[in-house]
Amino acid sequence: MDINKQKIELWIYSNLELVHLLKLMVLVVSTFIGAKLLEIPHGSWISGTCLVLNRPVVELGGVINRVSQRVSGTIFGAGMSLITLFWFPDNLLIHSLALGVAFPLFSIFIFKSNKYAYQVAILTMLIVLSIGDGWSYEAAYWRSINIAVGGVISVIFIFLLPIHAKKEWRFELSKCLLLISNLYEETLKGDQEDRQKLFEDNTDIITSVRKQRKIFPFVVKESSHFKSHKNEMEDVALRLRKLSGILELLASSVFHSDKGNHLITQLSSIHDKKEIIQSHLHKMSDELLHGYKVTENTEKLVWRSSKLELLKLNEQNLHQEAPLSPYSYIWLNNKFGEEVMKLEENLYILF
Template identity: 25%
Template sequence: MFRFLDPYRIHRHRKQIHVLRSSLALALTYTVITVFALPHSAWALVSTLMVMGNLPHIGGVLDKGAQRLLGTLLGAVLGLLLLCIPSPPPLLIPAATLAAIALAIHATFSSRFGYSSLIFGITLVMVVGDGNHDIAIALWRSFNVLIGTVIGITVTAVFLPQKATDQMRFLIADNLDKLSRLYHAHTNDKRYDDDDVQYMLKKITSQLVKQRGLIDAVHQEGRLKRGALSETLSLERRMISTVELLLETHWATRDGHDIIEHLEGLREEQYLLTTSLSTLAYQVKTGQNIDLRAKAFSLDTHAERAMGARSQSGRPLFSPAGYLWLNRELGRQTNAMITFLSNMQRLPSQRLQRRAKRHYLLSEEKPLPLPERDDQR
């Protein structure tokens, strides 16, 4: 019966599960407002739908729900205070409402609590209403917003819950796996379709953007902190740029390519770096402790030949040295990524470890073919 709580299964079918979860939350909200015959109950349904939206994970709904509750409470309190003013001048309440909403709109641009500011303005308008100044209506509207928000948060946390932390793990692991495959194909001089490579690079970039959007939700779940995640994603972005530069490497002459091909031990170092990237991806996705070390490129071994490279005509060649530097940078960045992830004490997950054996752990998309090593052909 615990197969339904499998994090890999939930992640794979997250869209369908979220549709079912949202429908269940709306049905539950409708049942509550119908059984208790709550006045102005449409606001409860709207709140449930707005809180859940397109957020299938707990952290996102908790963050959005907390901001909605905060904005609702502040907006309701201010609205009620305005309505309780005895014998106000004709334009006082509209003017004060407009000024508060203007400040809230300004806060949506300058604060992380932009959604709270927006809900504050909406709630304030909802409470003040069309000028009838009925406090009972204001209280019922605010109460319905709270009911809908609480139901949305509760259903997300209880019914087949998906963690934003798991989604972050899977996205990081999938990007590392794709970088490993692209780098391996490149270093083996494999002929591959440029459209497939561009599609994969576009997918990697898209998933990096998704990771940045998950930072607040992951922080809300209490396992990983914003600062550590931001630094990790910045390093991931630099790794993507380095691999992209390597893929775009072109040789002005055949001489530079031949020098690189005959550097003893270079291909072996590149293969070990590929293995480190794919192993790191596997450990992250399966919730294991990060326990490896990428072999650092030794530029000293190849420096003399690369720096003194010349063409057959005797012209100095600078491209071999630049190519070696890019490989060294990718190795250094990989070790830095290993260090960052190993320092996240709550990144490993026994829950993922227990379920990992039941699942294929590569990306859902068709991967770029991983070529054999030269000595295995």
């Protein structure tokens, strides 16, 4: 990948909210000016539709479904309103009954699997029926047309300046792996002064995993490769959560007990493998960040927990309580390393 292009992409996906805000500003303002210059009746609905459809960060593939729901909901809502107004103009009782009937009609039958479309249909009926006779037909017609136009413009805009879910996931996953590596290193240091920051970092890891899960549906829509490997994607999220859980348990033990802090900072069986485990975390993070293929792991970790070391430590701490035994600390570190290696296998398949 070209270095300059890579830097631009890194900045974009690291500042996604800001970039999206600027894109949305340009889209809404330009459609507003265009509607005014062309004197389109009810033209503000074009800008309004673009704003609603692109309000959250929209990944490529996500906007089309939302556009179709909004347009279909508007058409059905406007159509039912026009029929009601044609047969029963200025009849509050019938208008109220029509709204009441519309709820089960749209939510249960017409838009059973598209709840957003049903809400748009009801909202459209409320707007059209409340305008008043004489303006309702024209308003329903133009608003339906303008919402459809706004939907088309949104789709074109998304394809011109796309946010690729796959790239978004790569950058988020890369950042998450670095957070895990840093938290792992700081936990093994056992620095009591940093414990509040470490617990905050663990919260950031959990937040990142949740964000990645939200991106998954859009990744699957963009790529048939990922669609056929949805299980591996879920495994990645699961392993990240396991790594976070192990670190949370270790950190809780270390920072709530001086004895636990002493043990984890002295166990050579843990620190011997720290650099190896971290090297794998950093390798995966760098490969994801720079768009390289994740290389296959050929290294096998051999756990040589010294029985003499454990027996000696147990004897030394026989009369002093610690949250976990020396064996438990070593076992948790081993599980952490194993999960890192399994995660690398998943990423090799996916990327």
